[in-house]
Amino acid sequence: MTSPGRRDSTAVELKDGGPRRRSPRTGAGRGVPLPLLLPALAGLAFLLLPLVALLVRAPWRSLPQQLTSPEVWEALRLSLVCATAATALSLVIGVPLAWLLARTDFPGRGLVRALVTLPLVLPPVVGGVALLLALGRNGIVGQWLDSWFGITLPFTTAGVILAETFVAMPFLVISVEGTLRAADPRYEEAATTLGASRFTAFRRVTLPLIMPGIAAGSVLAWARALGEFGATITFAGNFPGRTQTMPLAVYLALQNDPAAAIALSLVLLAVSIAVLAGLRDHWTRTS
Amino acid sequence: MTRSTRRTRRPLRTPRSRRKLRTVAAGAIALLALSACSSSGSGSDASAAGSSPGELSGTVTVFAAASLQESFTTLGKRFEKSHPGTKVTFSFGGSDSLAASITSGAPADVFASASPKTMKIVTDAGDASGAPATFVRNQLEIATPPGNPDRISALKDLTRSGLKVVLCDKEVPCGAAAQKALEAGGLELTPVSYEQDVKAALTKVELKEADAAVVYKTDVRAAGDKVEGVDFPESAEAVNDYPIALLKNAQNAAAGKAFIALVQSTEGQKVLTAAGFRKP
Known part of the structure; x- marks a missing residue:
């Protein structure tokens, strides 16, 4: 599935001390042991069944009329714009953070690393409340933003982007950091011995080297941002066209009109599949 | 350091059969745990049904x-x-x-x-x-931060420009009631957010993110001194049974x-x- 050829070839180049190559595919063709096959199939069914149910119970007949309402497109546009902006913001601040965690040594690095991954396990609603307390109009930083610059973030599209970034960026950081750790630092060392500054080495050597990891992390972060609900509704509220993203629209439609909620869910599902499939072909083939 | 991490794939010395056994055991334990969960969930119902009349x-x-x-x-x-x-x-x-x-x-x-x-x-x-x-x-009331800093005294005051008001979403009873009250007063109000339930709307005022919210009287009462309630006559048109x-x-x-x-x-x-x- 993943192409092992590339990974192996780099491994060969890197390991000067004569690597004992072991093909990762040993025994792959000799049948799958039952204790692995059965749980694997159960896992697959468990993941796919809800999606199948969504398709089976979809109101196909009223679907065209459900989907032509302007609110749906407004929510979809907002979702795509915010998820993309959140991914871009994650790239700008997340990749340097991943580099710092993987390539430098400072006291308390393990703790910092654990803290960076905290939003992964934190319930998003808690994240939203925390964002309010930090960046809200009355928050510890937000009150200065408000009184000095007149910027208030809650109930704005910028607030949606921040909430999504908070939840999605750890995915990017983890992915990039993992790739950095797997990449051999001696390329960078070679570049610096040849006179490149550490930043130039990062830009010209490290960055191209870890591009697959960045791409995979971006896709993960984008997907997480697209589906973000808890932190968004808590921090940015819910107003059509400004902060009502697709997941919020789905949730509120579910209160009264399950058919509309299913229709909205289908759109979100289709968009996610299309984008993930598209990006997989272009970017992540080598990761 | 990164080189050592690459060598984490240790040769697997455990005999095949033993590994297999371990997998099966792990699966059995997981199943047991699952069934224990489900039976404890229905236990209370069973005891309730078995009660003597x-x-x-x-x-x-x-x-x-x-x-x-x-x-x-x-x-x-x-x-x-x-x-x-x-x-x-x-x-x-x-x-x-x-x-x-x-x-x-x-x-x-x-x-x-x-x-x-x-x-x-x-x-x-x-x-x-x-x-x-x-x-x-239950009747609606306007919730404001303590001391009512924006001097809100009527529903009409909420339409003032620059004021951040949150309402419940129209799909939720408190939002539908608020809409009814606004209609009764002939008012049009654009909130900053339609919150998913009444407690979420109230929280935005408690945290001072919003200047006012239209919520139930009981919620204002339950919030204690964290918010202040303002009665308005239009709420009589939107009493919830x-x-x-x-x-x-x-x-x-x-x-x-x-x-x-x-x-x-x-x-x-x-x-x-x-x-x-x-x-x-």
Whole structure:
């Protein structure tokens, strides 16, 4: 599935001390042991069944009329714009953070690393409340933003982007950091011995080297941002066209009109599949 | 350092059969854990169903609107005290989602909703036993931060430009009621957010993110001194009736009936009016 050829070839180049190559595919063709096959199939069914149910119970007949309402497109546009902006913001601040965690040594690095991954396990609603307390109009930083610059973030599209970034960026950081750790630092060392500054080495050597990891992390972060609900509704509220993203629209439609909620869910599902499939072909083939 | 991490793939020395055994064992343990979970979940129902008639025992499960949280929790404790051996468990939430979970088979004995419309979902599905009874009414109020810094005295003040107002979403009873009140006053209001339930709207005012919210009187009362309430005459046009009903699939119908009786009794009404509800 993943192409092992590339990974192996780099491994060969890197390991000067004569690597004992072991093909990762040993025994792959000799049948799958039952204790692995059965749980694997159960896992697959468990993941796919809800999606199948969504398709089976979809109101196909009223679907065209459900989907032509302007609110749906407004929510979809907002979702795509915010998820993309959140991914871009994650790239700008997340990749340097991943580099710092993987390539430098400072006291308390393990703790910092654990803290960076905290939003992964934190319930998003808690994240939203925390964002309010930090960046809200009355928050510890937000009150200065408000009184000095007149910027208030809650109930704005910028607030949606921040909430999504908070939840999605750890995915990017983890992915990039993992790739950095797997990449051999001696390329960078070679570049610096040849006179490149550490930043130039990062830009010209490290960055191209870890591009697959960045791409995979971006896709993960984008997907997480697209589906973000808890932190968004808590921090940015819910107003059509400004902060009502697709997941919020789905949730509120579910209160009264399950058919509309299913229709909205289908759109979100289709968009996610299309984008993930598209990006997989272009970017992540080598990761 | 990174080189050493690459060598984590250790040669696997464990014999094949032993590994297999371990996998099977892990699977068995997982299954056991799962079945233990499910059986503990249904245990309370079983004990409730097995109770002898006449004397109350077992668990009563009450699904109630979020706005009833404080007063029903108090009433639940009193019920347990006067009927030793019983236990009242609550599920508080938006009336719409509670109704939806009841019609899709959630195990509950009593449903108390914040609007006749949401109760109708349950009765239409044939899930209620007998006709629902209105036990309290709730009125809207404007919630402002303590001290009412923006000097809001009427519903019209909320339309002032620059004021950040949050409303409940129109799909939720408190949002529908707010819309009705605004219409009655001939007012048009663009909030900064349509919140998913009444508590979320109130929280935005408590955190001072919003300058005002239209919520229930009972929520203002429950928030204590964290918010200040402002009455407005248009709220009379949008009074919410709260119906309560015993459910058809009740596992513990006798205790459920007794709980409804407590809610409607003088004692129950006293607790509810103290929370800010009006008598029906």
